[in-house]
Amino acid sequence: MKVVVKSFAVSLDGFGAGPNQDLQNPLGVGGAALMQWFFPTRVFRSMHGQGEDGETGVDNRMAEGGFAGVGAWILGRNMFGPIRGPWPDDNWKGWWGEEPPYHVPVFVLTHYARPPLRMKGGTEFHFVTDGIDAALQQAKAAAAGADVRIGGGASTVRQYLQAGLVDELHFALSPVFMGAGENLWSGLDMNALGYQCDEVVQGERATHLIVRRKSPAGP
Amino acid sequence: MKVVVKSFAVSLDGFGAGPNQDLQNPLGVGGAALMQWFFPTRVFRSMHGQGEDGETGVDNRMAEGGFAGVGAWILGRNMFGPIRGPWPDDNWKGWWGEEPPYHVPVFVLTHYARPPLRMKGGTEFHFVTDGIDAALQQAKAAAAGADVRIGGGASTVRQYLQAGLVDELHFALSPVFMGAGENLWSGLDMNALGYQCDEVVQGERATHLIVRRKSPAGP
Numbered sequence: 001m002k003v004v005v006k007s008f009a010v011s012l013d014g015f016g017a018g019p020n021q022d023l024q025n026p027l028g029v030g031g032a033a034l035m036q037w038f039f040p041t042r043v044f045r046s047m048h049g050q051g052e053d054g055e056t057g058v059d060n061r062m063a064e065g066g067f068a069g070v071g072a073w074i075l076g077r078n079m080f081g082p083i084r085g086p087w088p089d090d091n092w093k094g095w096w097g098e099e100p101p102y103h104v105p106v107f108v109l110t111h112y113a114r115p116p117l118r119m120k121g122g123t124e125f126h127f128v129t130d131g132i133d134a135a136l137q138q139a140k141a142a143a144a145g146a147d148v149r150i151g152g153g154a155s156t157v158r159q160y161l162q163a164g165l166v167d168e169l170h171f172a173l174s175p176v177f178m179g180a181g182e183n184l185w186s187g188l189d190m191n192a193l194g195y196q197c198d199e200v201v202q203g204e205r206a207t208h209l210i211v212r213r214k215s216p217a218g219p
Numbered sequence: 220m221k222v223v224v225k226s227f228a229v230s231l232d233g234f235g236a237g238p239n240q241d242l243q244n245p246l247g248v249g250g251a252a253l254m255q256w257f258f259p260t261r262v263f264r265s266m267h268g269q270g271e272d273g274e275t276g277v278d279n280r281m282a283e284g285g286f287a288g289v290g291a292w293i294l295g296r297n298m299f300g301p302i303r304g305p306w307p308d309d310n311w312k313g314w315w316g317e318e319p320p321y322h323v324p325v326f327v328l329t330h331y332a333r334p335p336l337r338m339k340g341g342t343e344f345h346f347v348t349d350g351i352d353a354a355l356q357q358a359k360a361a362a363a364g365a366d367v368r369i370g371g372g373a374s375t376v377r378q379y380l381q382a383g384l385v386d387e388l389h390f391a392l393s394p395v396f397m398g399a400g401e402n403l404w405s406g407l408d409m410n411a412l413g414y415q416c417d418e419v420v421q422g423e424r425a426t427h428l429i430v431r432r433k434s435p436a437g438p
Binding site for chain 1: 231233249392394395396397399409410411414415416419421
């Protein structure tokens with residue numbers, strides 16, 4: 001059982017999302033450019049019923065690896081939706097429609113309680129109000145021995161890295177600049193936290209870097 | 220004639236040098252890790268009379284390209300040496316010994332005037348006290364139609380990028396984290412400045428990214 005971050009897209013200047021996220025810009029303004037490597041893959045296109053058109057190269061293989069063996073996910077509130085503050089009602093059910101691509105329990109970090117949400121295809125959203133450690137505990141229990149994947153966004157990934165709780169980080173370096181937004185590396189001393197880059201794999205549209213934590217003890 | 224940055228090493232978290240540069244740490248503490256891709260190349264080893272031992276793969280080809288067609292260099296003060304403030308005397312002649320690897324005129328940005336320094340092998344250090352524009356003008360004149368290469372460090376490169384004066388930036392992404400030091404991207408909005416990444420080339424020990432300025436007009 002590992003805690004992993006997979007296929008997390010980062011710009012050349014270190015941003016994991018653009019600024020000013022809203023309904024039209026789930027990844028922030030300009031943030032979609034970060035995902036240009038993912039959209040043509042068979043993995044992504046299969047999520048939209050167009051798998052046959054998808055590419056099956058290195059980028060696809062890396063994206064595929066991000067879903068294998070994952071028993072539960074953790075998402076930051078903003079990755080679940082654009083709504084800030086208290087939930088006005090229970091209408092917002094994520095960016096992904098009736099059948100989200102998770103198919104396992106998903107733990108959403110939020111300051112505002114909300115009943116769990118059972119979606120088509122096995123995805124169940126649970127809303128966790130008592131912090132990243134509690135979310136990880138619940139996700140580990142739900143994953144029952146399989147991996148827990150931290151889905152994002154940048155701030156959530158950064159918090160788990162800072163706490164030394166991520167065993168493996170695969171990030172996809174997109175050959176674009178963002179200039180503004182959420183910087184993944186901001187304030188993180190990855191060396192001091194015990195992380196090292198083990199592998200670099202050049203894909204068709206992104207460079208994939210595999211980073212692992214060498215010192216298993218907490219910081 | 221182009222203004223270029225070549226073979227500029229950057230860590231995964233965006234640092235172009237480590238912190239606390241001194242005589243023992245020309246690239247700052249931990250900064251030598253950034254150059255691990257360069258040291259085994261034939262280009263680097265030839266500078267030390269050991270060319271035959273050098274590797275001749277992708278990294279070497281990229282390093283080689285950084286010296287081709289360069290008629291003059293510009294260096295920041297710290298890239299020339301660890302001394303801060305006024306020059307105590309004329310004894311410091313750069314990090315590189317009697318025969319520096321430039322073999323052309325080199326313009327060093329400093330606030331403190333100093334007579335030019337003629338070294339073995341054609342390198343001539345000129346000390347420019349009136350800013351980056353003046354240095355570029357002098358370097359262009361000296362290069363006589365050949366390219367001007369901005370050698371670094373990070374702060375110097377950032378100033379020239381910010382001013383929109385760099386036509387082409389080749390940076391070598393080293394698969395290491397620095398955690399502290401001089402961040403190349405800090406405060407730079409590369410998109411707004413008209414820069415785009417055109418090419419990604421995977422080397423043996425670094426990923427090479429070629430960035431060009433698309434809008435020729437100043438910002």
